[in-house]
Amino acid sequence: MSSTPLRSRPVRVLLVEDHDMVAEAICLALERSPDLQVVGRSGSVASALVDTRRYEPDVVLMDRRLPDGDGVSAIADLLALAPNVRVLVLAGEGSASVAARIAETGGAGLILKARGLSELEDAVRKVAAGEVVFSQDLLGDVLGRLTGRVPGLGANLTPREREALHLLGEGLSTAELSGLLGVALNTGRNHVQRVLEKLGARSQLEAVTIARREGLLR
Incomplete structure (x- = not known):
């Protein structure tokens, strides 16, 4: 009751x-x-x-x-x-x-x-x-x-990594992402790899799925 x-x-x-x-x-x-x-x-x-x-x-x-x-x-x-x-x-x-x-x-x-x-x-x-x-x-x-005692998943992403994540969320490839960020392809790959590591994802698709679930992407 x-x-x-x-x-x-x-x-x-x-x-x-x-x-x-x-x-x-x-x-x-x-x-x-x-x-x-x-x-x-x-x-x-x-x-x-x-x-x-x-x-x-x-x-x-x-x-x-x-x-x-x-x-x-x-x-x-x-x-x-x-x-x-x-x-x-x-x-x-x-x-x-x-x-x-x-x-x-x-x-x-x-x-x-x-x-x-x-x-x-x-x-x-x-x-x-x-x-x-x-x-x-x-x-x-x-x-x-x-209360700030528990950081949210993705709280440790750098501004550049957040930009990379948002571009992944728009369906861009690593090459396209690197071009828009104005960085070399290897640098773009490094950004994406760090995003995956910090979100605990095994693929770009899984990273985007986790980011949407956690409210990092809308």
């Missing part, structure tokens, strides 16, 4: 999710509970901003990856529009660095799509009641990173 306090009216939820089947399943799950009310559904960051002003939700349940941007990056704009709204991020996978970004920007929590719908309902109730929701396996790292 949830320990969140009773409310005099249902929690008003704005769902921001661009996949129809996922959105429909979430809406059905939330609306079967009398204490939860889906007041609107948005499919992009831009429409979420408009609909937050329009519907005045208590909770914005925001997918992390949307057609026009990153849901985590949108938290600050949502809070600027509605300072009292609680933003709960919904993601396919989570990491401590992404969770820390959510907390740092004022988000109320992170819940994974793999979790059950009943757990999602409970998370919405908790953030509406003022709680912060992160899974236990992420919470320790989140607190550590917020």
Whole structure:
């Protein structure tokens, strides 16, 4: 049984999710509970901003990856529009660095799509009641990173290595990357190799995948 306090009216939820089947399943799950009310559904960051002003939700349940941007990056704009709204991020996978970004920007929590719908309902109730929701396996790292005790993965990348990583994220080859950075091919290869080593990746593709997961690339 949830320990969140009773409310005099249902929690008003704005769902921001661009996949129809996922959105429909979430809406059905939330609306079967009398204490939860889906007041609107948005499919992009831009429409979420408009609909937050329009519907005045208590909770914005925001997918992390949307057609026009990153849901985590949108938290600050949502809070600027509605300072009292609680933003709960919904993601396919989570990491401590992404969770820390959510907390740092004022988000109320992170819940994974793999979790059950009943757990999602409970998370919405908790953030509406003022709680912060992160899974236990992420919470320790989140607190550590917020207090500076635990450096995030990729925190030791140099500015040049970060440039190389971003170019890898755009799908460029080592030769193309070297040309844009204005360095010799061997130097470009060295930058890429150090990026792989610092991210613990065995290939450029794996490095980009890790970087996206950790919030180093958007």
